[in-house]
Amino acid sequence: MIIPMHEYPVTKRIIEIAEEYAVKNGASQVNQINLVVGDYCGYVASSIELYFEIIAEGSLCEHAKLNIERITPKLKCSACGELFVRKPFSFECPYCKGEGVPTKTGQEFYIKSIEV
Amino acid sequence: MSEKKEIDIMESVYDKNDKAASQINLSFTRNGIFAVNVMGAPGAGKTSVLIQVIRRLKNVASYVIEGDIEADFDTKLLKSMGVKAVQINTGGACHLDSPLIGKAAEELSLKNGVLFIENIGNLVCPAEFQIGEHVKMLISTVTEGSDKPYKYPLAFEKADIIILNKCDLLPYLVFNEDFFMKGVRALNKTAPVIKVSCKTEDGFEEVVEWIRNKQKLQKE
Secondary structure, three states: OOOOOOOHHHHHHHHHHHHHHHHHOOOOOOOEEEEEEEOOOOOOHHHHHHHHHHHHOOOOOOOOEEEEEEEOOOEEEOOOOOEEOOOOOOOEOOOOOOEEEEOOOOOOEEEEEEEO | OOOOOEEEEEEEOOHHHHHHHHHHHHHHHHOOEEEEEEEEOOOOOHHHHHHHHHHHOOOOOEEEEEEEOOOOHHHHHHHHOOOEEEEEEOOOOOOOOHHHHHHHHHHHOOOOEEEEEEOOOEOOHHHHOOOOOOEEEEEEEOOOOOOHHHHOHHHHHHOOEEEEEOHHHHHHOOOOHHHHHHHHHHHOOOOOEEEOEOOOOEOHHHHHHHHHHHHHHHHO
16 A cells, blocks of 8 residues: 555654564564654654554554654754744744754654563 | 563664665765755756756766656756756655665766755755765745745755755845845854856856865865
8 A cells, every 4th residue: 555645654664663673572563662753853743643553554563552752842042051942933042032053852753662 | 472571772763764875875975976965845946956057067977866756857858958867756755765866876877976866846854864965955945935944944954055046036025035044044054055046047156166165075
């Protein structure tokens, strides 16, 4: 089945990684997948959830519960060093009005662990 | 039934792609190829910019991998100009990834030159995937509006060079250049922002000089 959508290849990859580790650990079924998704990583957590079941069909992850931990992106102020969540159309620091620069917080996209 | 067991993984979903990208990058470098990942929204003028740049890259072999969801107009156009080009049709996927590039690169038998990889017209996903490039070139336009760095921060953050195309239209548009530049600089302190127009052919000497300098640095 081909689902021409943005989240398809990465959802497939998530299942592959979970399967690899399950097989390595001699497990025949994945019960839970703990995924960390930053809101800036470009992938919509709800879309991954939506398609997970369809794509997982017939794999070791078929009955797995997908737990998604979402991370809100934060900027770091180049003047006072505080981390903050940006307002739309602004990179301004709410504490000192300095300029915020991007950080890795919010760009996460990894599998933290699985339960087999 | 056996007991439940938690296995720590901590593996990035991008990991497999990134490893493949490193391999491709290494192979490009070994063959004297400087690879440019060209990103921009649909209609930003990615192919038109490439045509202007390639014309001015005298004495340098230029190669193009064209990424599109469908169709091969751009590849045909480039080939008609004598550029070695190959088409990738993703059939729906919104960005290029490393395995696709690996295959296309083989077809071009690359040797000593500059390879432009024109990504799918999209300001979101291409920025997330490395495809073996040495640099990322972002093509933005004055017609898209000056708020784009604020709305699509990742593309502006990751770019090594930002081309602002269609600048001949500035007199007819409301484009707040200060607001645009403020957004760009919050995200990216180093990438040069070069104003060009494919219509008037202005600004491209600077782009070509930047490419030549980066290519020289990569060779050393």
